[in-house]
Amino acid sequence: MGGIDKGLQMFRGRSMIESVLERIRPQVAETLINANQNQQRYEQFGERVIGDLVSGHAGPLAGLHSALSAASHELVMTVPCDSPFLPADLVVRMVDALCALSGDVAVARTGNQPHPVFCLARRHLSGNLESFLKDGGRKIDAWYANLNIVEVAFDDQPEAFANFNTLAELHAAERSG
Numbered sequence: 001m002g003g004i005d006k007g008l009q010m011f012r013g014r015s016m017i018e019s020v021l022e023r024i025r026p027q028v029a030e031t032l033i034n035a036n037q038n039q040q041r042y043e044q045f046g047e048r049v050i051g052d053l054v055s056g057h058a059g060p061l062a063g064l065h066s067a068l069s070a071a072s073h074e075l076v077m078t079v080p081c082d083s084p085f086l087p088a089d090l091v092v093r094m095v096d097a098l099c100a101l102s103g104d105v106a107v108a109r110t111g112n113q114p115h116p117v118f119c120l121a122r123r124h125l126s127g128n129l130e131s132f133l134k135d136g137g138r139k140i141d142a143w144y145a146n147l148n149i150v151e152v153a154f155d156d157q158p159e160a161f162a163n164f165n166t167l168a169e170l171h172a173a174e175r176s177g
Contacts, residue, residue: 005038007081009170016164019084021045027091028077032070034063054133060117061140065133068126080117083163087154094120094152103150110158114151116140118161 007017017033025031033049035042036057042049050070052062060080067076075098077091087093090108098106098120105125108118117140125147132143154160164170 004167005035006164007033007035008038008041009082009164009167011084011164011170011174016084017042017045017081020079020081020086021047023084023086023088024077024079024091027088030071030073032067034066054130058133059138061129061133061138061143064119064121064140065126065129068121068123068129071123074123076121076123078117078119078121080163082165083118083161085160085162086118087157087160090118090154090160091120093154094118097150097152098122101150102148104147105144106150106152107144108154108161109151110154110161114141115161116144 007020008015010016011019021031031047033042033045033047034052035049036051039049039051048070050066052058053066053069054062060078064076064078067078075095077094079086079090094106094108097103104122106120108115119140128147129143137143162173164173
C-alpha cells in the first residue's frame with residue numbers, strides 16, 4: 001500500500017487490525033501484534049506489541065521470528081493484518097492437523113494456493129528461523145521447505161483469505177459491502 005500502515009487502514013468503519021483481532025482473539029490464549037511503526041497506536045488495542053528482532057525489513061518472516069521468540073506458548077499462529085475475514089475455526093483446524101501429522105509448521109491452503117502467512121509454527125523453530133534470516137532468507141516457503149510442513153485445506157472458506165494489497169482493492173471491497 002505504498003508504505004502506509006495496512007493494519008491501521010479503515011475498512012467498514014474500523015481499522016483492519018480491529019477486524020483481525022476480533023476474529024483471532026477467541027481462538028488463542030495470547031495475542032501479540034508485530035509492528036515496526038506506529039507501535040503506540042497498536043498498543044491502544046490492548047495487546048503486547050513487538051517489533052522485529054532482525055533488522056533490514058525482513059518481511060513476514062521477521063514478524064514470525066519475533067513472535068516465536070516472545071510467545072509464552074509452544075504453538076504460535078500468525079495471521080496478516082490485511083485479511084479481516086479470517087476463519088473463526090482457523091486455529092483449531094491448524095492445531096488439529098499439525099498435531100495429527102506431527103508437523104513443524106502448518107500452512108492454510110485453498111485449492112492449490114497456499115497462504116503461508118497464515119502459519120502455525122512450533123516455538124522451538126525460533127533458532128532455525130533466525131539462522132535462515134541471518135543468511136538472507138526472506139521467502140516463507142523457502143524457509144519451511146526443509147521442515148515437516150502440513151498444509152491445511154480451507155476450501156470451504158476461500159473468501160476468508162481475501163486480503164488487500166492496495167488502497168484501490170480496499171476501497172473496492174468497501175464499496176461492494
